[in-house]
Amino acid sequence: MFDDSVRDECGIAVAAYLGHEAGGLETADPVDAARLIPGMLLDIQNRGQLAAGISTFSPERRPLIRTHKELGAVSEVFKLADKVANKALMQRLAGTIAIGHTRYSTCGADDVSYAQPLERVHGKPFKWFSFCFNGNVANHQQLAGKLVSEMGYHLTRPDSDTELFMHYLAFQQRGQRKANWRKALGALCRVIDGAWSLALINAAGDLVVARDPVGIKPLCYGFRDGYLLAASESIALQNMGVRDIVDVAPGTALIVEQGRLRVERFVPERRPAHCFFEWVYFANVASTIESQSVYAARARLGVALAELESETVTPDHIVVPVPDTSKAAGDAFAYTLGLPSIEGLVRNRYVGRTFIETDDRAAKVRRKFVALRGILQGRKIFLVDDSIVRSTTLAYLIDYMREEGGAAEVHVRIACPPIMAPCFYGIDMSTIGELFAPRFTDKPTLQGELPAETRRAMADAIGADSLNYLPVDKVASAIGLPQRSLCMACVSRKYPTPMGRQLFRQAQANVEAGITGGRTTMIANHCG
Ligand code: SF4
Structure with a gap:
């Protein structure tokens, strides 16, 4: 991500x-x-x-x-x-x-x-x-x-x-x-x-x-x-x-x-509720959680994503994973489609987080990544990422790949379902209003893909040529655990604890009342 x-x-x-x-x-x-x-x-x-x-x-x-x-x-x-x-x-x-x-x-x-x-x-x-x-x-x-x-x-x-x-x-x-x-x-x-x-x-x-x-x-x-x-x-x-x-x-x-x-x-x-996002994004790729390798899970997510691919693949296509957490999924996606996975975006690993934190989104992209023109120019790019939460900077990255890198097409592929709900268990996404996907669809896609017109509208919003996600039902098997043993609340809206369910109802009420920002609590905008 x-x-x-x-x-x-x-x-x-x-x-x-x-x-x-x-x-x-x-x-x-x-x-x-x-x-x-x-x-x-x-x-x-x-x-x-x-x-x-x-x-x-x-x-x-x-x-x-x-x-x-x-x-x-x-x-x-x-x-x-x-x-x-x-x-x-x-x-x-x-x-x-x-x-x-x-x-x-x-x-x-x-x-x-x-x-x-x-x-x-x-x-x-x-x-x-x-x-x-x-x-x-x-x-x-x-x-x-x-x-x-x-x-x-x-x-x-x-x-x-x-x-x-x-x-x-x-x-x-x-x-x-x-x-x-x-x-x-x-x-x-x-x-x-x-x-x-x-x-x-x-x-x-x-x-x-x-x-x-x-x-x-x-x-x-x-x-x-x-x-x-x-x-x-x-x-x-x-x-x-x-x-x-x-x-x-x-x-x-x-x-x-x-x-x-x-x-x-x-x-x-x-019944356990292990956070599925650990395998998708948070954990070190070399870790193993609940006996399931994070690297292997990410690779299987990439394979599952490739199996959904409907774009006609040509010799002009290459896969560029967003560094670093998307690499395992991007490489497996590429391998499954018979395409090269190439580091067309090079991450600046030595720039500090504080330096990156600026309100200028375009500058943030440039400080964090270099788009390699020699790799991207004239190519049709599958840009593989592990998730989209807010999307506010992704559009700048796509623009940067076209402007600086000379990419002919950018097709965004996400090795995770759309994030449809806040997390109340320690991840900093706390309101529905801050999320990208709920602006385009009002309920999670538990099986199958998002409707084509929804994906089109999402792709247009970030300036991509196309966009696709993994459906919820593909994730658990890729991780290697039963879905009932995972917390997937932010993609399924099914929370594993009573307070999670209560806070989600509050988050929905906040959206209906036009309340945005802050954190979701039983009184809006309290930082808990
Ligand atoms: S809602 Fe559950 S699955 Fe989503 S990030 Fe929070 S703990 Fe993880």
């Missing part, structure tokens, strides 16, 4: 020294946990580059928990370009347990106080904790209201899901004795509706790594040299040398107390 890319909300990484519990080696350094985190976060930085952070626990150190977090990419926050500074930082953070976070926010300020992990200091070690999560609290508004009006809390950042989460986690530890983690997580699920993969440490030396009851966000774990390692994506573990990587089952937690690990279910098993 190139234009106005939607962004996922965060990635988490965990390292905890368990020694023999985790097949420990004599040589492993038990206070090395912090040093493992930056590399793991680098591998999942596709999930956010706004801020990063780490909290570590050491029984030998005061304070027992120490947190370091800053705005910026992982390499900046952990000073990876400066060996001396990085070494000093890692020595300061040395501990037996570490949790790390890389952030992109769907709301909340671009301010370090919103960065994670978020530490809650308390005089009692079991009430002193630090945590981070990937996801979104769909019923934020109700819970924030309840905290303030019924429970007497004050919210320093009323728009922050993280602060809300912190208070509900703290509430579970309100007694004089340490709460049972399984019961505490179960209680949390009775309150919070949304998506969350969570990592928490406390000053008593506990670690909790948990996934929400339907497993919307990915989370996996494995062991290496006496360490338990967990992360949002498998690539972070694979690059640490973990061989057997296991998905944390939805509604299940890894709980470490007194150096001993147990895996516990904290809510009864439910």
Whole structure:
């Protein structure tokens, strides 16, 4: 996805020294946990580059928990370009347990106080904790209201899901004795509706790594040299040398107390709802989620798209995938049609995100891509992309390919169904009004293709010669999982949680009332 890319909300990484519990080696350094985190976060930085952070626990150190977090990419926050500074930082953070976070926010300020992990200091070690999560609290508004009006809390950042989460986690530890983690997580699920993969440490030396009851966000774990390692994506573990990587089952937690690990279910098993967009766009292409390779899924999406192709293919046609996330689908699309897949658009990989973020759409396209005239000139291009959310910049890209590249025709092919509804689970598309496809059709195409006249109108709107999408019913088989085990709410309008369904009705009411902008909540335009 190139234009106005939607962004996922965060990635988490965990390292905890368990020694023999985790097949420990004599040589492993038990206070090395912090040093493992930056590399793991680098591998999942596709999930956010706004801020990063780490909290570590050491029984030998005061304070027992120490947190370091800053705005910026992982390499900046952990000073990876400066060996001396990085070494000093890692020595300061040395501990037996570490949790790390890389952030992109769907709301909340671009301010370090919103960065994670978020530490809650308390005089009692079991009430002193630090945590981070990937996801979104769909019923934020109700819970924030309840905290303030019924429970007497004050919210320093009323728009922050993280602060809300912190208070509900703290509430579970309100007694004089340490709460049972399984019961505490179960209680949390009775309150919070949304998506969350969570990592928490406390000053008593506990670690909790948990996934929400339907497993919307990915989370996996494995062991290496006496360490338990967990992360949002498998690539972070694979690059640490973990061989057997296991998905944390939805509604299940890894709980470490007194150096001993147990895996516990904290809510009864439910039908899972794994976000299908992880395979389409968000996840690192080298990751495997729920035993399904992201690369293979994207390639199969490309094959399915090619099987729908009605354009008469000629020697003048070439396939140009939008770099980088569309490459696997574009290559497979090309291979199936017997066409070359060529890098006619070269992405500038070294230009920072801040530099790209400008309101001048044409300038944004030029800073991000170079259109290769030698490749595109006079050719009929199949431009393969993984999705269209808002389309506001895609028209500029097509124009650029014609003007600068000299492309004769640009046929846009999308390896995903039309995005027809907002996401309330941590992706920054929150209203119907901001989406491209609902301007042309009022209901999802669950089977078969969009009507030809609808596709024509959409193609005209972005200046393409033609446009086609994958239908909803082709996606699950390409991913390799049953459709009933996926969240596909943004393309099917079928939400996996009660609050998702309620918010969608509100989003529809907002459209009918002519309310645009902001985020969809039960009162329009609140940032949750
Ligand atoms: S609504 Fe879409 S983007 Fe959001 S979790 Fe569900 S499938 Fe993923």
